[in-house]
Amino acid sequence: MIASLYIGSKTFIHNGIDTNPDVFKKLLELNGLIQKLKNTSDNIFYVNVNDLLTTRLLQDGATINDIISDSRKINRDVSTIFLLLFEVCKPVNLNFKDLLDYLTLEDEDNCNALVVFNQIDDVPQSKQVISNIMGWLQFRRYYLGKYPKTADYFIAEAGKYFEKLIIHPDNTRYIKEFIQSHSRKLVNSLAALNDHFINDLKRSQKAYPEFLNDFAINHGIDGASLEGKKSDKFNFVFYEGTDGEFIAYCESHLKIYKDDYNRRMHCRIYFKKPAVEKKDPLIYVGFIGKHL
Structure with missing residues (x-):
């Protein structure tokens, strides 16, 4: 656009x-x-x-x-x-x-x-x-959010406007069934994740699961939590230029319970807990779609 x-x-x-x-x-x-x-x-x-x-x-x-x-x-x-x-x-x-x-x-x-x-x-x-x-x-x-067009377009544009997020390219497949129904909710959730998650986590004195719940409440998100069970299904392979493959464990997730039209249609955004102790940390988003 x-x-x-x-x-x-x-x-x-x-x-x-x-x-x-x-x-x-x-x-x-x-x-x-x-x-x-x-x-x-x-x-x-x-x-x-x-x-x-x-x-x-x-x-x-x-x-x-x-x-x-x-x-x-x-x-x-x-x-x-x-x-x-x-x-x-x-x-x-x-x-x-x-x-x-x-x-x-x-x-x-x-x-x-x-x-x-x-x-x-x-x-x-x-x-x-x-x-x-x-x-x-x-x-x-x-x-x-208003004109998401296609899944390919949405993911490409998201890379421009959410600069702290590294979104796995395979999400162009995962979000196809959600792109027309959840685009505004997805934009709002990605904005909260991009703009606030790292700084909020740096300031938090709470255990991570409790922090996730508070983060969702504070930023108007339906929910946020960990899955609770370790599993290889949360492993997503990213490629970082000359550094080669990087496996991100994306168990943390934001929850969307209803679509943009207030219909009950669940969608989730799975991501890796950022290493806030590092300089300029990023958030790796492995999966956007239904429950893994």
Whole structure:
């Protein structure tokens, strides 16, 4: 799916609260997002330059044009950030009404959104991307749940938006019967696993089985537990580049009791307990499907 991401005056509207350092932080986060996505083919930035330059950016009323003309107003690197934005983004000349019409257009291959520093009331929430990497991830995950397409597509896209998860490629076979019925639930569960599991486990003082139960409760998941019986069926072979084969014991699992339509259809996500003592630990997901 190609995401068209629009930047214009509404992107930078001051919220009446942010200090200059707050604004600068958001600019740096936007810069980080553009740097991450500038060489991807499925995320395209557009900018309305004429509309942008007169936009108030700082608390004292300074506009973006003021900032570019006099970088001392906030930070000398800000001009560089805006120059990068103008270089990477494709120019577009859309007034806000026309932009709103564009934002309503979507299908399984295309979606549109306005990039914003702060959520605004006159644009649907699903059509806004908070201007940082997590905001973009939430946007892309939403549309992955809404338009899962095929099992192959879902697993490939999941690798982009859940970077702490290593999902076994055989799951393209396992999830075929669940992809149309459970896509939103799967996205929500994978997001909790990716975003919170490692840090929650690092902080936990409880035994692992009890931690799993608490994790499910804290993150709105139907359940989480261990199978309780050692078995080779939980062994999944992963390949790690030049390191060769790696066997991950994926007994831990998240439970989904109902599908996206509230029908009672069980699905589980089996994964290996991450080695949180290591630097930048990952979570190996061996199996997504019915009870093993």
